[in-house]
Amino acid sequence: MTSTDTHDETQDSGPSGYAAARLRLLTEEARSGPPRRAALARLTDDWLTGLFAAGAEQFRGVSLIAVGGYGRGELSPRSDLDLLLLHDGSDPKAVAALADRLWYPVWDLGIALDHSVRTPAEARRTAGEDLKVQLGLLDARHIAGDLGLTAALRTAVLADWRNQAPKRLPELRELCAERAERQGELQYLLEPDLKEARGGLRDATALRAVAASWLADAPREGLADARRRLLDVRDALHLTTGRATDRLALQEQDQVAAALGLLDADTLLRQVYEAARGIAYAGDVTWREVDRVLRSRAVRPRLRAMIGGGKQNAERSPLAEGVVEQDGEAVLARAARPERDPVLPLRAAAAAAQAGLPLSLHAVRRLAATVRPLPTPWPAEAREQLVTLLGAGRPTVDVWEALEAEGLITRLLPDWERVRCRPQRNAVHIWTVDRHLIETAVRASAFTRRVHRPDLLLVAALLHDIGKGWPGDHSAAGETIVRDMAARIGFDRADAGILAALVRHHLLLVETATRRDLDDPATVRAVADTVGAQGTLELLHALTEADALATGPAAWSAWRASLVADLVTRVSAVLAGDPLEEPEAAAPTAEQERLALEAVVTGGPVLSLRARTEPPAGSTTGQADTPQPTGEPEPLGVELLIAVPDQAGVLPAVAGVLALHRLTVRTAELRTLELPEDVEGSVLLLDWRVAAEYGSLPQAARLRADLVRALDGTLNIAGRLAERDAAHPRRRGVVPPPARVTVAPAASRLATVIEVRAQDAPGLLFRIGQALEDAGMRVRSAHVSTLGANAVDAFYVTQEQGVPLPGDEAVAVARELEEMLRA
Template sequence: MTESEDSGPSGYAAARLRLLQQEARSGPPRRAALARLTDAWLDGLFTTAAERAGVRGAALVAVGGYGRGELSPRSDLDLLLLHDGTADAAAVAALADGIWYPVWDLGLALDHSVRTPGEARRTAGEDLKVQLGLLDARPVAGDLGLVAGLRTTVLADWRNQAPKRLPALDELCRERAERMGELQFLLEPDLKEARGGLRDATALRAVAASWVADAPREGLAEARRTLLDARDALHLTTGRATDRLALQEQDQVAGALGLLDADALLRQVYEAARTVSYATDVTWREVNRVLRARSARPRLRTILGGAKAAPERTPLAEGVVEADGEVVLARTARPERDPVLTLRAAAAAAEAGLPLSRHLVRHLGTAAQPLPVPWPSRAREELVTLLGAGGATVAVWEALEAEGIITRLLPDWERVHCRPQRNPVHTWTVDRHLVETAVRASHLTRRVGRPDLLLIAALLHDIGKGWPGDHSVAGEVIARDMAVRIGFDKQDVAVVATLVRHHLLLIDTATRRDLDDPATVRSVATAVGSASTLELLHALTEADALATGPAAWSSWRASLVADLVKRVAALLAGEEPPAPEPLAPDAEQERLAVEALRTGEPVLSLRTRPEPASEDGGPEPVGVELLIALPDRPGVLPAAAGVLALHRLTVRAADLRSVELPTELGETAGLLVLSWRVAAEYGSLPQAARLRADLVRALDGSLDIRARLAEREAAYPRRRGVKAPPPRVTVAAAGSRLATVIEVRAQDAPGLLHRIGHALEQSAVRVRSAHVSTLGANAVDAFYVTDPDGEPLAPEQAAQVAREVERELG
């Protein structure tokens, strides 16, 4: 504030508002200007309050972010009122009130304390967070010597106590990372608390202040600035002191920062978080190395008589050794003459489970000779070894990415680097997902004849996500070029391209198509082409799903895929799939059908069907089978689906079939048997008797399911500002020769299956079977329908049915 401006609360508030509204003034200049403005106001408050209270020997100290002069629009004011203890307690309290109350009156968040230097030092010794805040202490007003003395003491204590304090800080950071997740992979990251965020950047400053180790400087200041700028824009956009970058605010924050959209924002934030995370890993590794060396030094001096011991160097590969727990170059290594050395060092580090030395990675990034194109076979073999090393691959790959080595080896990687994935089913960004898929595939290499092709396809299967359009189609072209670059022959390149093009084929077909339909098996066999490619695709499907997230794979899905693969393998071996025949009901289904025929009413049963063995070898029941048998009549599908929705049962799969049973008069009666695989959204499963009672009411019209579901939908929680994409209903023209396949993709919601069933009933078609699949918030359901005579629909009628379903969902 200028001298002519009012130094009171109203003057400060007005000047603060003007500063925050200056669009041309943002980033570090605005944060520094806001800190100076606040300093001037607090200086005035302190001076006035100190004169009134008659207190001398006191100072107002900014700590934490305010102490660093990085004041975001809604940041807390972290203040310490420091006094020398000569004034009485009442005077000090009056001084504090003269500062705190005006701050509170303006609605500013305040974190405050009142201490003598001795009290501040003792508190810092007991509370690590207090000590970290005091490392950034900065005088705002009052006795500068008092503040300087405290800073000197706190810094001295921090350096003297480093062997004890730094491991505690490391543990604090690890616990926070476990609790908050990794910023570089979160769809709604906390810019401050998540790993790779502002807290970690502050921790690196504290490590540097200890004089034990220093963080890599390259890009770190720019990364902190990026995160701080994003937080500033978030504060101004929301008007709240929040650090969580919620989905509904990302587009506005991106606009405030001059970025194209939310994806551009997240990619920039992820890049910054990776820089901080990598610096964190390197720094703590160095801290632990130095502390180990310090603790071992007295013992070594005793043993060696004061001679300095050189770290032992263990050969790992040609030109690569291990020294002091890291992988470094041998003294005879010449990266400028050995283009394969980079990949050889990376493969050796991953196989040994050791980190690459930061100095090695930097040296290789600047001095290594580029690989010729196509790569020599030695380079290709080292890449396959790196990818096949399992979980240790991730850290090595990220170290190479931090120095830009991966994009130099594989230029198309730049398109997926730090690219966010909007589907919440995905745990990772695109590039990390690809590496995670390779890690998962490394555990499946014993199942395939060409593990090298499996690992390369795993690394490249989503490479097309950096381009517009269908990522599988684009990925096939890119994967073909990259496989040629890596040095595979023409036949292997074709296999890799096929795997990338069809990496979703097995899971999509198994969960959304009728496996008893010969057309389903033939279409997969045609796309795959050979038994060896099918074997690879099966392993890639599992690795991809496991690397996606827990919602993408289960024993149930695994069994469906395995069944499909078995049928396709038989066809590729020359065995024709059997002609479809009406399936006879099993014993339980037949019992229910007989009971339904006798009573003329619906009959229900719930039975647990254990799934195939899970990865740990034990059975994994993932749901319960609900069987319903009743006389064939219109409205069964929407009524049954509606009742399940009312009882909060999630449908994972559904099968509907007609059964003909003889009556006592020697005639046949048509019955409908429905087999649903269900799971409770929460709590326990409802009793079959309650489900049956509601189904009877739904069928006779006394239970208005649509009205009840409408009430449920009105209360269904929706994220403010987040709009789901519109539903899409298509006809799979070649999906079956026996029926017409209607595929529905929509946002999952209570009663969705009921509404689809209602639209199909209104269209006067019969549902032969339904295949329901839900991934996160998205439902992908396929319905095999026929006309009343059991024939596939004419193209015009099928298109009309699709429009009716889409209209119902819209």
């Protein structure tokens, strides 16, 4: 059916005809995107025009106006209708009757309606009081009735907006900032709000309002495409869900991607992020220009002339060769010749970041249009300027984004294209891959005084996840990529080898420290053999901390820092030539002996809880972003000591009781304590580190009482945990990946190491402990590492005789454990 046919049927059939024509339009596969939105707006215009004509035959001085998104002619499938019934005030009763004839048919069809009935004076007054109303009226579009009335209102509203711009634009900017604080940045969210988040459709509308003020204008190149892409995604989201939603939830991303003809959900998110990044960057540039104009207007002409020395242009202060500061931005000097100076982009970026200034849009675009490619390998100055840029700290982010917005980063580093705007489907990561790399460099800039080669640290921070754009293990892929990139950047073979090693092993320290027994000589020896040199260990330690801090709050803590520092100290000693000796069983402390004897006397479990802290971490780097000591000790968790007469089922019982009391286990060590010869029986000593999920710690007496019941079988831990799970079911549509259990070969000569990767959940350690108990395993220690929703736990197990499991038996136990967790 043609557009004309659709309009005719709408007029003939009324609401039912409109609904049928609307449904056909939304299901036409041949029409989507801007054409469908425009056609839907025209279809709705014709229907409302018919309703208006039928009710307004008796009087004049009234018009129907579309505002907001409808005013722009951008109707998504589930968009609400923003309508203003404007009248001259001559016949209020007739206007009220007309409003009923318009609004009720809309409501009858179940279409959301945002409506108002006002005179021009009321509309202008309301706009002056409510910024959101004024923004909607800036897009006012005539539908039906008195065209002169509509035109007069549009003219007056635009004049008011331009006259009031110096006051209203700061209000608009504050409104945008509050929304960004509340909704986050669209370009980094796994479930973004396409409209409200920073870089979303609201911000694109705000930029239109700034342009309408004639005070400043947004960079137009690419902005319309970015806005169109977000609208296309919202259309597909509305059709997929059947709801008027702007939040792109995880469970709907595959369907939305398919509706748009995209490969998968990652491709969808990457396109959304690219669009949001373009809008957000345009917003940054535009608001800087607004600030500049408002500052200049605030300065009286005579004073402005005094400041400028009577010159037309603002003062220009040199920053570097070919780069000057002007009016709060880094710009190119008049004598700069980008076509003859291929290092100028990096020099300008480094100078801007070091000065804490934004790089002007004009400068970046001129560089992108005229600069020559760098030779291979880069000249020494180019490499030095890159390191200077990366070492500038927080200002690096804005300067890097300016270069990336004009395509300069991928021209300098072609491998960057594969990680640009790449989503990370891991709740621990709060950034896309490329922004995480920049954030890691920012964090590493605070540690440059800790290492002998800060240049290698900063470049490794920038490139450590560059392999995430390729299939397979990103660390292995990154090693190959970085070796080649380092040579192109101009590092010699030895330095390129160090950078490749840092990228290959950037997870080594934190994974080993949190998942392996540091008292086992095999653990320390394996790390020392892998690292090979003190200088590499020093760099790897700083990179590990910078990487974790740049990942998100869940990736780093005082506890993790203490474990990594302990591992580094031990490995450093080995690299320095100190011998590694087989550990001897540590003599029990006085408190452990007391608990053990009390357990023998009482015949039941005895426990104590004690908070463990370490002095606050300080730094003498002098960097502005470096955390400074607060004088308060940092918590490392709580030490839980339990002594219990040796018996079966201790590990699952303790793990289950802790889960019921919402205590998170970080490490768990179990051993049989040798008692004096005159004391009969043996005692299991459990030395664990725990932390409360939220709230305060439970009382030790309550833990002991529940542990007694768990050991004698009167406390049904599995049933209690199941009841709690049933009360808090998983989110609809979110299916975690299946658990995976492996045997770590040669990880220890004292025990067999079984590693479990699974979705974290209350009682997970209880279920694993029960399964190992049922398999006849003795658990020497457990090392628990939880990142977001993912648990990676390592268990050092032996046979009853205290020796490691034969290879076949270890594999069989791992397979049974995996099947149990997947059930």
